[in-house]
Amino acid sequence: MCIVIANAVRQSHNLSVINVLLIGVIRMNVVEIENITKTFGALKAVDDLSLNVPQGSIYGFIGPNGSGKTTTLRMIMNIIYPDSGKIRIFDKEMRGTASERIGYLPEERGMYKKMKVRELLRFYGELKSGRKVNKEVDYWLDKLDLSDWADKKIETLSKGMGQKVQFISTVVSQPELIILDEPFTGLDPVNVETIKNAVLELRTQGATVIFSTHDMNVAENMCDFIFMIFKGKKVLDGTLVSIQDKYGSDTLRVRTEGGISTLKNLDGVEKIADFGQLQELRIAPDNDHQKILSEIMSRTRVYSFELAKPTLYDIFLRIAGPEAKEETDA
Amino acid sequence: MRRVFRMVKREYLASVKTKAFIIMLVLMPVLMGGSGIAMYLLRGQVDTTDKQVTVLDRSGIVADMLLKAVEERNKSAVYDKKTRKKIQPAYIIDISKPDEKDPQAQRLRLSDRIRLGELHAFLEIGPNVRHPEGEQSTFSIKYHAKNAAVDNIRNWLNNTINPYLRKVRIKDAGVDESKADEIMAWLQVEAMGLVSVDEETGEIKEAKRTSEAEAFLVPVILFFLMFMLVMMGAMPLLQTTMEEKTQRIAEVLLGCLKPHEFMAGKVIGGLAVSLTVAFIYIIGGIFFLGKIGLKDFIPFYIIPWFFIFLVLEIVMLGSLLAALGSACNDPKDAQNLTFPAMIPVFFPMFIFMPILQEPTSSFATWLSLFPPFTPMLMLIRKAAPVGIPAWQPWVGLVGVVLFTAFVVWVGGRIFRIGILMQGGAPKLSNMIKWAIRG
Structure with missing residues (x-):
């Protein structure tokens, strides 16, 4: 019909x-x-x-x-x-x-x-x-x-x-x-x-x-x-929405004065993707993004931040990227 | 069916709408008859430089005759009677005394003179040529030259000395010399056809003189025409299928056509090209022979058989070649498979002469009933003036129809898998597996 x-x-x-x-x-x-x-x-x-x-x-x-x-x-x-x-x-x-x-x-x-x-x-x-x-x-x-x-x-x-x-x-x-x-x-x-x-x-x-x-x-x-x-x-x-929902809002995008060097060794952060002026932090499950943001603010001046769902690109890499391969190999 | 027809149309036009096709159409008869035409055109192209031959006559009876004969020959054969242009070399006979003390040294001296270009050849005539008896070296005639085996002077000497010696021997036997020509007269056994009844008048017709053209040329021309048409219609399928596969055109086409439709389109397209050329040549040939008054030489009875066997041969080989092409991944693969795939046309080429000479022999019969060779060998047997039993072409036809159906079926199964298989050289074991499993 x-x-x-x-x-x-x-x-x-x-x-x-x-x-x-x-x-x-x-x-x-x-x-x-x-x-x-x-x-x-x-x-x-x-x-x-x-x-x-x-x-x-x-x-x-x-x-x-x-x-x-x-x-x-x-x-x-x-x-x-x-x-x-x-x-x-x-x-x-x-x-x-x-x-x-x-x-x-x-x-x-x-x-x-x-x-x-x-x-x-x-x-x-x-x-x-x-x-x-x-x-x-x-x-x-x-x-x-x-x-x-x-x-x-x-x-x-x-x-x-x-x-x-x-x-x-x-x-x-x-x-x-x-x-x-x-x-x-x-x-x-x-x-x-x-x-x-x-x-x-x-x-x-x-x-x-x-x-x-x-x-x-x-x-x-x-x-x-x-x-x-x-x-x-x-x-x-x-x-796209249903796929992103599966992963939840686990991505914190921040723009800071100190850049990538000030974001190292943050508790509750699984991975940082550095885009130069902008960094994407993947928050590990069961961690509070507010706490992480506070920690960043204590280290450096934050110009902007955004709590976001992962992009398809990011999801793709999580499934098929080197990181996933390491997990599979382990 | 519409899709197959569209595929056929593309294949056909892709071959026919090219300059190469038109050039080939014109050139092919020229190439086929090329050697004859070349011989005709080059017949005047001979070395007219005079040729000097030293004769060592140990018999004492040949030298004088040769001097007279060469004089006669030089008078009549060297210059064109009308134009007075020199068309042949003059032969100069130089009689030398044989050195009986050291014949080898004399031969070496003469050979060196030939090498230096002072002399063309030397002829040694044995002492016993008049009555050849005793040791063979005593009655031998030896012609020494740079290229003695294919030298025209040797032929002339042969045809001059032998009739003369025969006459001498006849005279020595006490026969009247004037009878010598009659005794030596050579009568040719004439080749005649069979006597038949005229269907219109009921009268017995005279047997026709069979010429070499009829006995040899007609079957050979048809045989080579079929070979050429197969090469034109079926042979390219190996290459074009391989190209369509490697250039990924096949994948697009398989989105539009079923694999067997794809293969059928290619094979029928190739067949259409061959049939076009066949019609042009055969109709052109009939018209031409009719114009020059040689209509009797046209073997009308064989033309339907020619087309039937041509169609079957191209369908059979075309399917096989398309299937093999589908298994290839580069031109080298295709090149390697070309010869084995073409055995059904190459093998008859190797053996057509004995089959033409003895078309009713059991060797010819059995080979022509072997389906891969049937189209070409049955055709040449049927075209030969010697009649073959009427049942044989029909049995051959049934065999080749069944075999062609089998090849098309197997080819289709190989094609379906091979056309999408990438990487690796084509293996017979794989192709057998594809053919069996489908």
Whole structure:
């Protein structure tokens, strides 16, 4: 039902109607993953993973390199199959089939270098949708400021332009589910902004977007849900707020006269991150931040302070950084 | 199906819409007939410098004849009659007395003169050439030159001395000298086809003289055309699949197509390229031969078989090569697999001559019924003037259809896994595992 509405909405291109409808409908899950496991030789790339992606959401996949993000995305795409467990896309198990309802941007760009931009986009679009996509190609070329390059060969494009072309090839067939593996890697800030806006627009039109990224800021700002995978296992899944709530307000940001040198050996502080003019202190569980602040004030002059929830970047490092590795090793 | 068709279209246009394809289309017949054309064009390119040959005649009967013969030859063969341009070297025969005391020293002196460029060759004629009896060295004729084995003068000497000596021997036997030519007349055994009944008139038709063109050229041209078309349609699949894999295009395509659709698109695209070229050459060939009045040489009966076997060969090899390409991770891997993968076309190339000479031998029959070789070998047997039993092409066809289906099935299973497998050289054991497990 939701998909039908979403399709109708996307075709109408009427944003106000879209917003109203999307708010009004009860979201179903576009992707349902149940206990999937994938092993390559001795390596368990994905281990007993379950995940639901609601329709119309932007779902961010984060995790260190080699943690299983791409493998999971490829399994959703049906390019590889899980050894065990189930994946349901649009409420159907789709093993062995390629769906025209899904658009996929792989991590490493794959384009025929000798083809011209417009020709390549039409080819990918027609291959995916089985219909002519000439209008859509021109629309996206114009939108991403690539019209002047439409008749140039792929091999003449810069990396950023190539990436934009690959992005268009993913969305030109108007898929309902868009899977983007590292869509912002290698892009300059202007192009990051362009792609971000395009993704947000697609979501507004009803598409569901899953993307993996190493940019925690992008994940924080764009995603409705964040999923983190580490060593093949799910370690985080939920909205940013719910994830941050798990960790509580355990971060004290201070700006002092003495800087980092005056903050050493504070009782109840697990870790200090020094940003030069600003320091972030992680408060150990069951410690009072007021006491710590008093101790700092007794040592130096405090210009400003803030009790905050950890950022996604910080949470990422706590799970997958060297500190976590030391804990695991111990 | 629409997606496969779109993939086929891309593969086809990517090959056909290139300058290289057009150039190849024009150049290929030129290259195929290149040696003949080159020989024709270069026929006048001979060294016309006069050639001096010293003759040591121990028989005492050949030297004078040679002097007369060379004079005749130089009068008629050295200059073009119309243009008076020198087209052949004049031969200069120089008769020397054999040194019986130290023949080796004389040979060395003459050899040194050849090395210095003063002399082209020297000829030693044994004493007993008139009646070759006794020790062989006494009736041998030896021609010494820098490149004696392929020297035209040696051929001329051969064709001049031998008929003369035969005539001398006939005369010595007491036969009238005027009968010598008749005695020595050489009659050629003519190659004739089989007598048949004219379907329209019911009359028995004269057997046709079979020419070398019919017996040899037609099967060989079709055989080489098929080889070329296979190289053009199937061979690139190994390389292009490997490139699509390493350039990550395959991953994008697999987001749009099922693996077997992807492979089918590539193979059918390659097939379409080959069929385009085949149609152009065959229709062009028929038109050309018709124009120059050689329509009778066109083997219409073999053309459907040619296309059937061509399609099967390309589908079979194309699937195999695409599967192997999917297992490769760099050009070196692909290069290493090229030769073994092309055995079904290379092996028939090595053995086509004996098969063409004896198309009904059991060696030819059994090999042509072995499915990987059937398309090429059955075609050449069928095209040969010697008829093969009618059931054999059909049995071969059934075998090759089944084998092709098997290769496509196995290739598809290897392709599905190989195309996403990164790192490591392709191993036969892995490919067998992929084919079995799917």
